[in-house]
Amino acid sequence: MKLADVPTPALLIDEMALAHNLAEMAAALPGPRLRPHIKAHKCTALARRQAESGHESFTCATIAECEGMAAVGLGADLLLANEVLDTRRLGALVEDGARVTVAVDSAETIDAAIAGGVREVLIDVNVGLPRCGIPPAAAGQLADQARRKGLQVRGVMGYEGHVVGLVDAAERAAQCQESMELLLAAHTDVGGELISAGGTGTYAINTWANEIQAGSYALMDTAYNELSLPFRQALYVLATVISTAEGWSVANAGLKCFGMDHGAPSLDNTEALNNTEALDGTGVWFCSDEHTTFAPPKRVGDRVRLIPAHVDPTMAYHERAYLFRGEDVVDVWPIDLRGW
Amino acid sequence: MKLADVPTPALLIDEMALAHNLAEMAAALPGPRLRPHIKAHKCTALARRQAESGHESFTCATIAECEGMAAVGLGADLLLANEVLDTRRLGALVEDGARVTVAVDSAETIDAAIAGGVREVLIDVNVGLPRCGIPPAAAGQLADQARRKGLQVRGVMGYEGHVVGLVDAAERAAQCQESMELLLAAHTDVGGELISAGGTGTYAINTWANEIQAGSYALMDTAYNELSLPFRQALYVLATVISTAEGWSVANAGLKCFGMDHGAPSLDNTEALNNTEALDGTGVWFCSDEHTTFAPPKRVGDRVRLIPAHVDPTMAYHERAYLFRGEDVVDVWPIDLRGW
Numbered sequence: 001m002k003l004a005d006v007p008t009p010a011l012l013i014d015e016m017a018l019a020h021n022l023a024e025m026a027a028a029l030p031g032p033r034l035r036p037h038i039k040a041h042k043c044t045a046l047a048r049r050q051a052e053s054g055h056e057s058f059t060c061a062t063i064a065e066c067e068g069m070a071a072v073g074l075g076a077d078l079l080l081a082n083e084v085l086d087t088r089r090l091g092a093l094v095e096d097g098a099r100v101t102v103a104v105d106s107a108e109t110i111d112a113a114i115a116g117g118v119r120e121v122l123i124d125v126n127v128g129l130p131r132c133g134i135p136p137a138a139a140g141q142l143a144d145q146a147r148r149k150g151l152q153v154r155g156v157m158g159y160e161g162h163v164v165g166l167v168d169a170a171e172r173a174a175q176c177q178e179s180m181e182l183l184l185a186a187h188t189d190v191g192g193e194l195i196s197a198g199g200t201g202t203y204a205i206n207t208w209a210n211e212i213q214a215g216s217y218a219l220m221d222t223a224y225n226e227l228s229l230p231f232r233q234a235l236y237v238l239a240t241v242i243s244t245a246e247g248w249s250v251a252n253a254g255l256k257c258f259g260m261d262h263g264a265p266s267l268d269n270t271e272a273l274n275n276t277e278a279l280d281g282t283g284v285w286f287c288s289d290e291h292t293t294f295a296p297p298k299r300v301g302d303r304v305r306l307i308p309a310h311v312d313p314t315m316a317y318h319e320r321a322y323l324f325r326g327e328d329v330v331d332v333w334p335i336d337l338r339g340w
Numbered sequence: 341m342k343l344a345d346v347p348t349p350a351l352l353i354d355e356m357a358l359a360h361n362l363a364e365m366a367a368a369l370p371g372p373r374l375r376p377h378i379k380a381h382k383c384t385a386l387a388r389r390q391a392e393s394g395h396e397s398f399t400c401a402t403i404a405e406c407e408g409m410a411a412v413g414l415g416a417d418l419l420l421a422n423e424v425l426d427t428r429r430l431g432a433l434v435e436d437g438a439r440v441t442v443a444v445d446s447a448e449t450i451d452a453a454i455a456g457g458v459r460e461v462l463i464d465v466n467v468g469l470p471r472c473g474i475p476p477a478a479a480g481q482l483a484d485q486a487r488r489k490g491l492q493v494r495g496v497m498g499y500e501g502h503v504v505g506l507v508d509a510a511e512r513a514a515q516c517q518e519s520m521e522l523l524l525a526a527h528t529d530v531g532g533e534l535i536s537a538g539g540t541g542t543y544a545i546n547t548w549a550n551e552i553q554a555g556s557y558a559l560m561d562t563a564y565n566e567l568s569l570p571f572r573q574a575l576y577v578l579a580t581v582i583s584t585a586e587g588w589s590v591a592n593a594g595l596k597c598f599g600m601d602h603g604a605p606s607l608d609n610t611e612a613l614n615n616t617e618a619l620d621g622t623g624v625w626f627c628s629d630e631h632t633t634f635a636p637p638k639r640v641g642d643r644v645r646l647i648p649a650h651v652d653p654t655m656a657y658h659e660r661a662y663l664f665r666g667e668d669v670v671d672v673w674p675i676d677l678r679g680w
Contacts, residue, residue, distance in 0.1 A: 007426070009680060039629055061630045082592075082630060083582040085641055086347070105583050108640040124583075130625065130633055132583035132590050161628065242423040243445050243464075243472035250472050252422075255653040260601040261627065285470065287601065288501065289379055289652045290401045290422060293470050300448040301425055312629045313595040316657060319679055339659050340349060 001329040003322070008240040008303070009253035011314075011321040015330060017234035018049070018218060018323075024230050025217050026053040028204060033211060035059045035079060035196060040215025042315045042337035044072045050218065059196075059213045063089050068337040070098040077101075079122065079196065081157060081213060083109045083132050091117020101154055105134040110146050120152045122194060125186040127158035127179035136182045140189025155194030158183035159213065164201030167226050173205045180208035200224055200231070221311040223262045235314070236268060236305040238322075241298045247281075249297040251304050254290040258306070259313025267294055268305035341669040343662070348580040348643070349593035351654075351661040355670060357574035358389070358558060358663075364570050365557050366393040368544060373551060375399045375419060375536060380555025382655045382677035384412045390558065399536075399553040403429050408677040410438040417441075419462065419536065421497060421553060423449045423472050431457020441494055445474040450486050460492045462534060465526040467498035467519035476522045480529025495532030498523035499553065504541030507566050513545045520548035540564055540571070561651040563602045575654070576608060576645040578662075581638045587621075589637040591644050594630045598646070599653025607634055608645035 003012075025034060036050045039061035047058060047069060057077035060066045066078050067089065075098030080090065082103055090100050094117055103124040104110050113121055123143050126133030134142055136158075143153045160179035166172040180197065187195050198212035201224065206212060216224050219235035237258065239251035258265050264284045284306070285293040292306060308314040315321075316338055323331040343352070365374060376390045379401035387398060387409060397417035400406045406418050407429065415438030420430065422443055430440050434457055443464040444450050453461055463483050466473030474482055483493045500519040506512040520537065527535050538552035541564065546552060556564050559575035577598065579591035598605050604624045624646070625633040632646060648654040655661075656678055663671040 007680070083590075084592075085580060085582060106640055109582070126585065130585070130588050131628060131631055133585075135585075240425060242425060242449070245466065245470070245473075245475075248470050250423075252424075255599060255601050255650070256656040259595060260599070260653070261595050288471060291471055300446055310595070313600070316596040340347070 003324050003327050003329055006238060006322050006329060008238050009257050010238045011318040011335070012236040012238050012305070013219065013321050013323045013333070014234045014236070015323050015325045017232040021218050021220070021231045021234060022049055022053045025203065025214065026055070029212055030054055032057055035211045035213050036218070037061070037081070037199070037213045037215030038065055038069065038337065040312050040315070041219055042335050043321065043333050044068055044074065044336055045331070045333040046218060047074055048072070057211070059215070062340050064340050065337045066090060066093060066098070066100055070096065075099065079103070081159070081196070083124065085109065085112045087112050087116025087118045094118060103132070103157055104142070104146060105132055107145065110142070110149060110151065113151060114149055120154055121146055122154055122157045122196060123186065123190050125156050125158040125183055127160055127182045127197070128163070128175070129159060129161040131161065133158060136186040139186035143190040153190060153192050155192030155196065156183055156187045156190050157194070157196035158186070159197060159199070160202060160206070161199070164199035165223060166201070172201060176202045176206050177208070180206060184208055200229065201227055216311050219311050221262070221314070222266050222307050222309045233307055235311055236307060237265065237314070239292065239304050239306060241300055241302045241304065244297045244300050247297065248285060248293050248295045251292045251294065251306070252290060253292055253306060254287045256289055256317055257314070258287065258308050259310040259316070260287065261313060262309035265292065265306040265308050268307055343664050343667050343669055346578060346662050346669060348578050349597050350578045351658040351675070352576040352578050352645070353559065353661045353663045353673070354574045354576070355663050355665045357572040361558050361560070361571045361574060362389055362393045365543070365554065366395070369552055370394055372397055375551045375553050376558070377401070377421070377539070377553045377555030378405055378409065378677065380652050380655070381559055382675050383661065383673050384408055384414065384676055385671070385673040386558060387414055388412070397551070399555070402680050404680050405677045406430060406433060406438070406440055410436070415439065419443070421499070421536070423464065425449065425452045427452050427456025427458045434458060443472070443497055444482070444486060445472055447485065450482070450489060450491065453491060454489055460494055461486055462494055462497045462536060463526065463530050465496050465498040465523055467500055467522045467537070468503070468515070469499060469501040471501065473498060476526040479526035483530040493530060493532050495534030495536065496523055496527045496530050497534070497536035498526070499537060499539070500542060500546070501539070504539035505563060506541070512541060516542045516546050517548070520546060524548055540569065541567055556651050559651050561602070561654070562606050562647050562649045573647055575651055576647060577605065577654070579632065579644050579646060581640055581642045581644065584637045584640050587637065588625065588633050588635045591632045591634065591646070592630060593632055593646060594627045596629055596657055597654070598627065598648050599650040599656070600627065601653060602649035605632065605646040605648050608647055
């Protein structure tokens with residue numbers, strides 16, 4: 001199949017860019033130093049490429065992601081880096097031979113792990129992002145409680161999500177250190193072999209964690225492209241120009257193709273920055289449900305590539321991605337870890 | 341099944357609110373005066389309720405929506421209110437007995453309709469939104485061209501999408517009139533029985549179109565709730581509090597549950613407005629991929645209902661919706677018109 005024959009709108013993955021990104025990361029963080037976060041792509045075929053790059057432990061955000069990974073034989077060491085109150089489906093995976101570790105940050109989540117048949121946990125520590133995680137000073141006590149109840153505590157995790165996207169590299173490094181000092185203090189009290197943290201924005205500077213949970217690096221998006229990382233854009237939405245006017249054109253990909261929380265997508269091969277039209281009016285003007293209006297206009301039937309602003313919620317809209325090399329489609333990958 | 345037993349995150353539809361909305365709209369725009377836009381819900385079970393309310397002609401935004409509607413016997417009069425360049429799948433529907441009319445705004449889309457076997461078209465007219473549609477003055481000529489090539493031209497459509505969301509009612513009415521004067525001028529040149537336009541924000545004031553393409557009215561969202569329309573909120577995302585801290589809680593529904601282009605969701609039963617935390621810090625703070633952080637905090641295990649800011653791209657994330665009445669789940673509806 002040729003790229004020109006792909007029906008639009010369609011998610012595209014540039015195989016060469018993906019391969020570059022996987023190799024670059026595997027060189028920086030080989031083997032277990034990276035625990036790839038599969039929430040970023042929701043695709044077991046891509047996870048298999050990550051495994052072939054040497055990473056056998058994975059991070060998940062949902063139970064369905066854990067189930068899907070175990071189903072394709074990638075369940076050797078799954079971390080559900082999130083709190084869950086009904087862990088029965090995870091317990092069933094453990095029963096079937098997968099290794100599943102779940103994050104806990106409260107008595108309730110400890111009890112839930114036990115009730116569902118999960119035997120291994122990480123203590124989730126709040127390192128500055130107002131989201132999940134216990135305050136660092138209380139982490140040791142929670143670990144004691146988990147161990148008293150029979151759970152294996154493998155260590156700590158603490159996601160510096162308020163830091164990974166900071167464009168100023170020095171500021172990112174300074175805040176990363178602050179967060180990780182909190183996590184290391186908690187780890188002193190908790191013990192265990194794992195200090196799990198980080199993301200694509202901090203993978204190279206977070207030298208305190210002993211495993212990094214990066215995911216976006218594999219495919220990238222316009223938000224992370226602003227950080228001058230050594231990863232290439234591998235993800236596009238292919239669209240067809242269906243209407244054109246004096247001053248603008250309309251492509252057939254819209255709000256149901258793109259996670260919009262970081263703004264609108266950008267046109268490939270333009271100077272237009274993330275989610276804005278440039279001062280001269282070129283770039284993406286706006287998205288509607290099934291449309292993206294942009295300038296300068298192109299001809300009806302022309303195809304355009306759009307770069308999503310945020311990879312994770314973009315993947316969750318699509319059933320499949322077309323893997324391409326040059327002008328050829330070399331595989332079609334189901335986005336098979338969607339839903340919950 | 342009880343609402344309390346629904347696994348979270350989950351899309352909920354309040355059956356009583358839905359019934360109210362359908363009845364309210366059917367009273368205002370009975371039968372063919374409304375051509376419900378099913379892109380807003382992507383659910384044939386809900387479309388069937390609209391048909392039971394007297395509307396047998398429907399508006400679609402994608403080929404997959406047309407196919408799904410025809411497959412369940414709701415293909416008596418489908419308008420694909422969008423330009424498409426490969427209409428073969430639509431031609432196959434016509435062949436199988438569905439009535440499919442497609443929007444055209446160029447020589448290319450006319451040729452595409454013919455090539456794929458579609459025989460009926462509407463001339464899509466630009467009435468002010470920089471998206472699809474031919475300038476009004478050129479509409480008559482395009483209709484002539486379509487007829488010369490053997491197509492049946494059923495009339496005009498012109499979506500005042502730049503108007504439907506205006507909060508100021510007088511401004512909305514004035515701009516609606518301006519847009520519809522453009523559409524009526526085009527209709528004079530084009531002819532045909534259909535003048536198709538409008539949306540939930542203009543359904544009551546657009547007295548120029550003879551059919552209205554409203555869709556959001558059935559379920560509603562926080563954006564449309566600001567317009568003081570007589571429709572009730574029928575759509576929620578049900579989530580469970582999985583973590584709580586001094587000052588905030590975290591529910592297990594995030595960016596992969598909500599179309600975010602109109603902002604973050606709102607907590608049900610609060611004074612907090614669309615996508616903002618109130619001055620006192622209460623309301624939704626932010627969403628991450630699988631989390632919504634909000635205040636004031638609740639207990640771990642508590643359930644919360646969130647109201648999406650934009651219904652259409654929210655529906656497209658979910659496989660199913662739970663229809664509920666009081667505390668009971670009375671049906672589970674597949675969101676079966678997703679994809680393209």
